[in-house]
Amino acid sequence: MxxxxxxxxxxxxxxxxxxxxxxxxxxxxxxxxxxxxxxxxxxxxxxxxxxxxxxxxxxxxxxxxxxxxxxxxxxxxxxxxxxxxxxxxxxxxxxxxxxxxxxxxxxxxxxxxxxxxxxxxxxxxxxxxxxxxxxxxxxxxxxxxxxxxxxxxxxxxxxxxxxxxxxxxxxxxxxxxxxxxxxxxxxxxxxxxxxxxxxxxxxxxxxxxxxxxxxxxxxxxxxxxxxxxFASREYVHMEVEAGREMTGREMKEKIALAIRERGIQNIYKIILRGFRDPDMIYDTDRMDSYGNIVEILDETKPAYDYEKLKKQNAGNLLGWYIESFAEAKDDSVESIALAEGVQAMLEAKGSKL
Ligand SMILES: [Mn+2]
The missing domain is CATH 3.60.21.10 (Metallo-dependent phosphatases)
Known part of the structure; x- marks a missing residue:
């Protein structure tokens, strides 16, 4: 039977x-x-x-x-x-x-x-x-x-x-x-x-x-x-790594390539990881090359040149803040806190100028 x-x-x-x-x-x-x-x-x-x-x-x-x-x-x-x-x-x-x-x-x-x-x-x-x-x-x-x-x-x-x-x-x-x-x-x-x-x-x-x-x-x-x-499509959660010098267009191309390799018939949720150029903001609404992305989560962190920023801000709050994370390793919780804090302080500073 x-x-x-x-x-x-x-x-x-x-x-x-x-x-x-x-x-x-x-x-x-x-x-x-x-x-x-x-x-x-x-x-x-x-x-x-x-x-x-x-x-x-x-x-x-x-x-x-x-x-x-x-x-x-x-x-x-x-x-x-x-x-x-x-x-x-x-x-x-x-x-x-x-x-x-x-x-x-x-x-x-x-x-x-x-x-x-x-x-x-x-x-x-x-x-x-x-x-x-x-x-x-x-x-x-x-x-x-x-x-x-x-x-x-x-x-x-x-x-x-x-x-x-x-x-x-x-x-x-x-x-x-x-x-x-x-x-x-x-x-x-x-x-x-x-x-x-x-x-x-x-x-x-x-x-x-x-x-x-x-x-x-x-x-x-x-x-x-x-x-x-048997299914005609698969939902895929995929991580794509940013680069310290990668522009938004390069990121879009990298996502498109990764999707072609995994199969364009599938439906994707993309998670962007790693450190990005601090000047860069990824416009995730414009990265759906094949119309098969349900969601893009941008979890990248700006890759600051902390040594340079520390020197430039010696004696002020930003300088002290960077100094206090001197031991932070790449990708650790501390390094993420450092990047987020620095970004917040730079943005606050920028808005006052
Ligand atoms: Mn049921």
Whole structure:
């Protein structure tokens, strides 16, 4: 029995991104999900497990119709779907009465239930969120019936407001596989037994690292799994080092080069570090060469010639200040305090002239 485990697709989300990506990103989430369904079709995957938060918010009726069209093209795969805390089954949710044309099986209650796929030799246990928050540890009480048939638990949450669980208590229940959702970073809790698939595409600038899905197989009572990187983009936090004589244009070029090397399809948060020419101010609003930078943090410090400044200011406050940091080493907290203090004093002095 071959399965694909995915979660947290967050269709309908509008992730932040550089100016030229903002408009495209919501469509990319849909495209990525469609690509995943194509994989199911190509590989003739038996089960597609969608462990909550397929939508970022309550799905619109037309969105369910679009989705159902994609599902209805599957000739082999059975889709098992649950609602998570983002797309929870509100009383007015279109999920509740939707008549799927495609091979879709959805958990439609917060009361735990079991679906049996006899021909695949597997039972799937789970539930759907009917509220945004659930603080009871519901999953720890769902016992699989063991009768020569494989069992899988779908579990969305894990933090204190979203069905908390203790990893070892869940493992003790004896499932062949526990498919987790809610945490966006792909995470292994127990090898071949229990995983957060992570979000299919990163949906926030802090969702760094590779994103994708879990591909698994249960055969002769043994489960094997593999993480498959799949996302069309990655959020990357990247540091770029300033130089003591680097101008703003050179910095812009250095950032552009670093982005080309890491991949222009990715979305970046750039942190500028090191010491810069004290005369230079980096205009970080103008450094987004490819439209894929979400944020630039300028943490550079001005590289003053302290010996020269000390001589020029012998006997005044600035001179004494520099003298008091005589022992400060490069990049230490003291050297940062020194640079900031000197900058403040020079600016104050400049404004009086
Ligand atoms: Mn969630």
């Amino acid at each position: 071959k399965f694909i485990h995915t979660a947290d697709i967050h269709l309908g989300a509008e992730p932040d991104a550089g100016s030229s990506y903002t408009a495209k990103r919501p469509e990319e989430l849909w495209n990525s999900f469609e690509r995943l369904l194509n994989i199911c079709e190509e590989e003739q995957t038996d089960l597609l497990l969608i462990v909550g938060d397929l939508f970022h918010r309550q799905p619109l009726l037309r969105e369910l119709k679009e989705l159902d069209y994609l599902f209805s093209r599957l000739t082999h795969t059975q889709v098992v779907l649950m609602a998570g805390n983002h797309d929870y089954l509100k009383s007015t949710s279109y999920y509740r009465n939707y008549k799927w044309q495609g091979p879709v099986h959805m958990f439609l209650s917060q009361k735990p239930a079991c679906m049996e796929f006899k021909e695949l030799g597997v039972r799937i246990y789970g539930l759907s969120y009917e509220e945004r928050e659930i603080t009871e540890p519901l999953y720890e009480k769902i016992l699989p019936e063991k009768r020569g048939i494989a069992s899988i638990l779908l579990a969305h949450g894990g933090d204190e407001k979203h069905i908390p669980f203790r990893k070892n208590e869940l493992l003790k229940l004896g499932y062949d596989y526990i498919a987790l959702g809610h945490i966006h970073l792909p995470t292994e809790l127990a090898k071949d037994r229990m995983y957060y698939a992570g979000s299919l595409e990163p949906t926030d600038k802090n969702d760094t690292g590779k994103h994708g899905y879990i591909k698994g197989e249960i055969k002769n009572g043994r489960t094997r799994t593999e993480f498959i990187p």
